[in-house]
Amino acid sequence: MSVSSPARITHLIAGSPWEGTAERTSPVYNPATGEQTGVLDLASKAVIDEVVANAKTSWVANWQNASLTKRTQVLFAFRELLNARKDEIGALITAEHGKVLSDAIGEVTRGLEVAEFACGIPHLLKGGFSENVSTKVDVYSIRQSLGVVAVISPFNFPAMVPLWFVPIAIACGNAVIIKPSEKDPSAVNAVAALWKEAGLPDGILNVVHGDKEAVDALLDNPDVRAVSFVGSTPIAKYVYERGTANGKRVQALGGAKNHMLVLPDADLDLAADAAVNAGFGSAGERCMAISALVAVEPVADPLIEKIKDRMGKLVTGDGTRGTDMGPLVTREHRDKVASYLDVEEGSGAEVLVDGREADFDADGDGFFLAPSLIDKVAPGMPQYDDEIFGPVLSVVRVASYDEGLKLINDSPFGNGTAIFTNDGGAARRFQNEVEVGMVGINVPIPVPMAYFSFGGWKASLFGDSHAHGMEGVHFFTRGKVVTSRWLDPSHGGLNLGFPQNV
16 A cells, blocks of 8 residues: 555646645545545635635636637637546546546546537527517527536536536636535546636636535625535535525535336346446446336346346456446445445345445455345335435335336435336336436436436425536526617607507
C-alpha cells in the first residue's frame, strides 16, 4: 500500500485553484484499497458568497450577452476536449468512486451526449413570431438566461450528473457553480478545467467543494437564481423546500426503488441478464438500478436459478483490474448495505447469495460487497421499503400482473421501472398504467437520451422540471414575450381613445 501523503484537492474558481486556507477539510479515499488519497477543502459560507459575487460579475461582463455563435464555439470545443480526455476522467472516477474503469468511461460518454445536445443551442432557443396580430403590431417570444445557477451533484455519477446540467446551463447563457460530492471530487475539477481550455471566460464555471454549510449558503444566497440537485429523497426535499422558500427555481431529483416486473411469457434468459446487469452494475449505486425483481408466478424459481448462475460468474474487486464490479464508495456505506443481508428471523425472506462471503480481487482493505440475492421479500421489510443503494437484489413473488402493478404504484418512489414480456398488449397497458416517470419495455435501465428529459414521479422528483432535453433548456432560461409596433413615417396626430383590435 502506498505511503505517500494525501494530495490536496481544492476549489476551482474563475479557472484557477483556490489559494486560500480551508477552515475545515474532508478525507478522500480509494475505495478499492481503503487508502486515503486526498484531503478536500470544504468551503465556508464566506467562500461561497465570494464565489457567487464573482460569478455574477463575470456573467454580466462576459456571458450574459455573449452571442450564440460564441457560445456554440465554446461548446463544440468542450465536446472535443471531453471526448479526447474521457479515459483520463474515467480513471479519476474509478480511483475515488470505485466503479470499474469501463463503467466510469461509459459514464463520461453518457455525459458527453448532453454536451452534444447543448451544441444545438441556437436551434433550441428559437422563439416564436406572430406578425400583424393587430394592425402593424407584431408579437414574438424569446428566452433569456437566469444569471448565476448552482448544481449540487451526488457521489454515484461524479462526471455524468454535472454534465446533465452544466452544458445546457452554460449554453443558455448562465454562470454556474458546481458543488460536487465530497466523496469523489476530482472528476468535476478535471471536467471544469476542460471548459477553461475550450475558451469559456473565467468565472462562468466554478467548482466549490463542501458539505451542508456550502449547500445552505448556495440555497440562501439571493444571487443564485436556480438550483439543480440529485441525491437522496430526504435531501432533495430539503433542497427544494429551502430553495423555493428563498424564491429560487429548483429541480431536485431524489431517490428510487425501481421494480422490474417479469411476466410468465417473458424470455427468462433476457430477463436474467437484465436483472444482473441492472442490479449489480456500478455496485448497485445507481438511482436507476433495479433493486426489486417482481416475478409473476410461476416464473420465480426458474428465473432465480438463471440469475444465481450468472451471479456465480461475476468477479468483484479493484475496478482497474478488469473485474465485473468494484467496491462501494465508503466503508460506512458498505457496512450499511451489508446489514440488509441480516434478514429478520421469521420474516419469510431468504438470503440465497450472501456477498459478504465472497473473495475479492484486490489489495488492501477495500470497501467490497459482492452481488447478493434475497428471495421472498415483501413490503414492510427494510429490504423492500428502503433504497439500499448497493448490490442487493430482492425478489418479490406475486400472483398476477395486477398484483405486481399495484405493488409498483403503491411505492412512494416513481423514478424508473421495467417490464419484461413478449406480450405487446401487456406492455402497452403497463406503460399507461404504471405511475413512474421512466419506463422500460424489455429494457432494464430506461435512461433517456439527452434530447429527452430525465426524471421521475412522486418522491423521486421535487419541482416541475426534469433534467436535460427541452425541459432542461426551459429550466435554465426565462420566457419573455415582446409586443411591438413600428409606425409608418407618415403617422402623426394624437388619439386618446382605448386601443382597438382592428
